[in-house]
Amino acid sequence: MAKAQTPSPAGAAGGGAVAVAAESTVATRMSAPPSFDVADFPVPHGREEEWRFTPLERLRGLHSGTAKADGSVKADLSAPDEVIIETVGREDARLGRAGTPVDRVAAQAYSSFEKALVVTVPSERVLDEPIRLTVHGEGGVTFGHTVFELKPFAEAVLILDHTGDTVRAANVEYVLGDGAKLTVVSVQDWDDTAVHVSQHNALVGRDASLKSIVVTFGGDLVRIHPRVSYAGPGGEAELYGLYFTDNGQHHEHRLFIDHDSPNCRSNVAYKGALQGQDAHAVWIGDVLIRARATGTDTYELNRNLVLTDGARVDSVPNLEIETGEIAGAGHASATGRFEDEQLFYLMTRGIPAEEARRLVVRGFFAELVQQIGVPDVEERLIAKLEAELEASIA
Known part of the structure; x- marks a missing residue:
């Protein structure tokens, strides 16, 4: 078992009513083109489509450039022996292949990290134990960039675990070769004072399969942005999410699936529960089916269970279709209160x-x-x- 445990410096990898947003026009087009340069993005003011639900004042300067790397995280990585673990500089050609930053915070993260972590599973290797990466915040502002690559026909399970306290912006890449299979579980179990903003880019190869499970509990503000594109036909992506949003917490999950290759499939299912005053959950599900992506089959679902008064949910599914030659496409969103009838039924049975x-x-x-x-x-x-x-x- 390969193990690495290092303390990483800043910049290293490592109200009573329920409010529900109505479905809006498709928001897959960002206000600025994707770029690795933070200067290409204007400082957001909260009126932009991609920022209108996010309380910018709670980002602690990640969006404005005033947040400087002055903190640290402790990264603990364990993996089977055949896995290749490298620490690389920004000039490494493997960085950025899965996708480009699409907002100012993601670009800030890319411009600010010192060293990136690259984890590679060789071709045709089927791992019998998960790869586990724990990132524990030790205070201050930190930035990170991590790449997980599965070579053709490799199979792996990856556990990403976030704990502790930090103000963190990071980019994570998943690169799946042809026929590869990756299951990734990303757990946000931060302290209540932490801030975490992260763009997750996945590039799914021909006949490859990605299963992503994003779990969010902790943090003052957590904003996760999973994005999927396909490098060839036959790819599959299953994106699941679970969040429990408590008093005063802001949990935001913004998904974008870019069906840009024919005969690919995607399925999204996110569920959240909310309780307490000013608990706020945001779910944005954007799916784009391009003209060349014939044979696409896609569906996305978001469900929210509101346990107490004082919580707010914004749930916006968006679907843009540029070809009629698809296998299927749909979406659904539902938010409801905790039903007293359900409790009564169970209580009558003792x-x-x-x-x-x-x-x-x-x-x-x-x-x-x-x-x-x-x-x-x-x-x-x-x-x-x-x-x-x-x-x-x-």
């Missing part, structure tokens, strides 16, 4: 109210938790859900 509440929420998330497929991670997340519910009952 189940105490607190336990009934846990059962309903656990059932709401069960399908997504099972997608993880790593027992210790699943058990940890279930325990975290239980702790959140215990706190709300107390």
Whole structure:
């Protein structure tokens, strides 16, 4: 088992009513073209489509350029022996292949990191143990860039775990060769004071398969931006998400799937639960089917369960289709309150109210938790859900 554990310097890898946004016009076009140069993006003011839900004042200067790398994270990476682990400079040609920053914070992260981490799984290797990378914030502002590449027909499971306290902007790349299969679980379990903004770019090769599970619990503000494109026909992408948003937290997940190759498939399912005053969850699901992407099959779903008054949800699915020659395309969004009838039904069968509440929420998330497929991670997340519910009952 290859192991690396290093303390990384700043810049290293490593209200009562429920508000629901109505569906808007398609927002797949950004206000500025993608670029690695932060100077190509104007400082956002909150009126831009991609920033209108984000409380900019809570980004601690990540959007304006006033946030300087003055903190540190501790990165702990473990992987099977056949995995190649490298630390590289910005000039490495492998950086940026999966995608380009599409907003100012992502460009700031790219312009500010010192060293990038590149993790490679050789061709035709099927890993029998997950790759695990834990990033623990130790205060201050940090930037990072990480690349995970699976060569053709390789298979791997990747666990990304974020803990501690930091103000962090980072880019993560997943590059899947032809026929490769990657399952990645990204857990945001930060301290309540942390800020985390990250663009995840995935490039899916011919007949390759990506399964992504994004889990968000902690942090004052967390904004995750998964983006998927295809390098050849036959690629598949399954994007799942689970978030539990508590008092005052802002959790934002913005997805973009660019169907730019024929006969590819995507499926998105994100679920969130909210409780407490000023808990705010945002989900944006953008899917673009280009004219050349004939045979595309895509569907996206977002569901939110509001447990208490004072929470707000903005859920906006967007679908843009440039060809009629597709296998299928659709989307759905639903937000609802915790139903007293569900509790009553369970309580009439002798189940105490607190336990009934846990059962309903656990059932709401069960399908997504099972997608993880790593027992210790699943058990940890279930325990975290239980702790959140215990706190709300107390």
